[in-house]
Amino acid sequence: MTPCLNAVAMRNTKYQQYYNRTVIEVHYRLAKNLSQEELELRKHSEAGLSSLSVFFVIICSIIILENLLVLIAVFRNKKFHSAMFFFIGNLAFSDLLAGSAYIANIFLSGSHTFRLVPVQWFIREGTAFIALAASVFSLLAIAIERYIAITKVKVYGSNKTCRMFVLIGTCWLMSVVLGGLPIMGWNCMEALHECSAVLPLYSTRYIFFVVTIFSIILLSIVVLYVRIYLIVRSSHQEAASSPAYALLKTVTIVLGVFIVCWLPAFTVLLLDTSCGMASCPVLSLADVFFGFATLNSALNPLIYTLRSKDMRREFLRVLCCWGVLRCGQAAHPCMLPLKSTSSMEQCTNKHEQQAMPIMQDCTTCV
Incomplete structure (x- = not known):
C-alpha cells in the first residue's frame, strides 16, 4: 500500500472512532488520572445537578434574557439601526449563544458524558x-470599528456597511473554524500522551493555540482602545473634562471586566498544556473558571448598552410593553421619545462633530 493510501486509511480509522463510546472512557481515565473504580463511580453517579451547576444555569438564563432584550431593543427602534448598534447586537447574539451553549454543556456533563460518542462530545x-x-x-470587531471610524473618516461614509458585514462575517467564520478544529481532526485520539486533562479529547497543542489567539486578541483590544483614547483626548482642548474621562472610564471597565473574567480560565488552560492532573489538582476546578469566564457574557450588555440612556429607555419601553414593569399611563415608556444621550455619547458626538463631520450620525461610544 502506498504512503498516501496508508494515510487515508489511518484517517478513516480515526474518524470511525468518533462513534466509539469507549473512547471517552479511555481518555477520561488516562487524562484525569482516574482509577477504574473512580471512573465507574463517575459513570454511575446520580444525574441530578449540583448546587454549583444550578447556580450557573441561573446565570446563563440571565445571560440569555438580557441579551435577548438587547436584540429586541436594537430590532424595535430604528434609531439603533446603525453600524455601531449592529455590532452591539452581534455581540449580544454571540453572548446569548454562549449562555445557551453553556447550559447545554451543563446538562450533558457528569455521568451523561459517558453516554456520548466522541462526535457528540466534540459538538458539545x-x-x-x-x-x-x-x-x-x-x-x-467593535474596537476595530471604533478605531477605523476615528482614524479613517474619509472612507467611513462610503464603505461603512460593507466593512460592518465583513467584520461580523469574519468574526463568525474565525469562531467556527477555531471551535471546529478538534472535530476536523486536531485532537488527541491517536496520541493519548498529548491529551488535555481539562478537555480529555483535545490536544494540549490545540489548547495552547487557543490561549495564544485569545491573548493576542486581548492585547489588540488594549492597544486599540488606548489609541482611541489618545486620539479623543488630543482632539479636546479641555483634556481633563468629564466627557474625556468618561471615555477612559468606559474603556477601563471594558478591559478590566474582560481580564478579570478570562484570566483565571486562561491560566488554567495554560497550566493544562504543561501540567497533569496529578501534579496540578487545580485543573479539577476548571469548570468553575469556565463558568466565571461566562460571566463576561452577562456583563457585556451592561457595559456596552446600559451606559447609553437611549438604550436604557428602550429597555424600559420593551419591559413595560411586555407587562414586566408597571408604568404610569402619563409617562408610559412605550410612548417616550428618545431624545437625550448619555455623557459617553456626548463625548463621541462632540469629538466627531469637531473633527469628523461625516460621522455626525454616530451616537455610541464604546
Whole structure:
C-alpha cells in the first residue's frame, strides 16, 4: 500500500472512532488520572445537578434574557439601526449563544458524558468554544470599528456597511473554524500522551493555540482602545473634562471586566498544556473558571448598552410593553421619545462633530 493510501486509511480509522463510546472512557481515565473504580463511580453517579451547576444555569438564563432584550431593543427602534448598534447586537447574539451553549454543556456533563460518542462530545465542547470565541471576536470587531471610524473618516461614509458585514462575517467564520478544529481532526485520539486533562479529547497543542489567539486578541483590544483614547483626548482642548474621562472610564471597565473574567480560565488552560492532573489538582476546578469566564457574557450588555440612556429607555419601553414593569399611563415608556444621550455619547458626538463631520450620525461610544 502506498504512503498516501496508508494515510487515508489511518484517517478513516480515526474518524470511525468518533462513534466509539469507549473512547471517552479511555481518555477520561488516562487524562484525569482516574482509577477504574473512580471512573465507574463517575459513570454511575446520580444525574441530578449540583448546587454549583444550578447556580450557573441561573446565570446563563440571565445571560440569555438580557441579551435577548438587547436584540429586541436594537430590532424595535430604528434609531439603533446603525453600524455601531449592529455590532452591539452581534455581540449580544454571540453572548446569548454562549449562555445557551453553556447550559447545554451543563446538562450533558457528569455521568451523561459517558453516554456520548466522541462526535457528540466534540459538538458539545465545540459549540461552547464557538459561542465564547464569537463573543471575544465581537469585542475585537467593535474596537476595530471604533478605531477605523476615528482614524479613517474619509472612507467611513462610503464603505461603512460593507466593512460592518465583513467584520461580523469574519468574526463568525474565525469562531467556527477555531471551535471546529478538534472535530476536523486536531485532537488527541491517536496520541493519548498529548491529551488535555481539562478537555480529555483535545490536544494540549490545540489548547495552547487557543490561549495564544485569545491573548493576542486581548492585547489588540488594549492597544486599540488606548489609541482611541489618545486620539479623543488630543482632539479636546479641555483634556481633563468629564466627557474625556468618561471615555477612559468606559474603556477601563471594558478591559478590566474582560481580564478579570478570562484570566483565571486562561491560566488554567495554560497550566493544562504543561501540567497533569496529578501534579496540578487545580485543573479539577476548571469548570468553575469556565463558568466565571461566562460571566463576561452577562456583563457585556451592561457595559456596552446600559451606559447609553437611549438604550436604557428602550429597555424600559420593551419591559413595560411586555407587562414586566408597571408604568404610569402619563409617562408610559412605550410612548417616550428618545431624545437625550448619555455623557459617553456626548463625548463621541462632540469629538466627531469637531473633527469628523461625516460621522455626525454616530451616537455610541464604546
